[in-house]
Every structure is written in structure tokens, then in C-alpha cells.
Amino acid sequence: MQQKQFMVVTHREWGPFAAHVHREIERAYEEFDGRHGPDPVATAMAAGEETISS
16 A cells, blocks of 8 residues: 555455454554543444544
């Protein structure tokens, strides 16, 4: 994406790579210290509100 390229993978052979990335993301969420408080957009979306824009 940094090189302005984006790829959508559709074959199951990519599954292990995708799982690895998802585990890294989940670990980052678990380790987040919350120093900036909750994200109001994520909180609103979890409550069923539509996306927020200004």
C-alpha cells in the first residue's frame, strides 16, 4: 500500500499469511494501554450507530 498498490487475495493459499497478520493485529489490541481513552467512533459503531463524519 505504501507503493500505491493494493491487492485483494481470494485463494485459500493466502490463509496462513492472513492469519498471521490478524494475530499481529489482535496482539496489538491486547497490548494497547489505552492512554488516549476510548475511540469515540469505534464506541459509537459498537453501539449500532452509523459511521461518523464531519
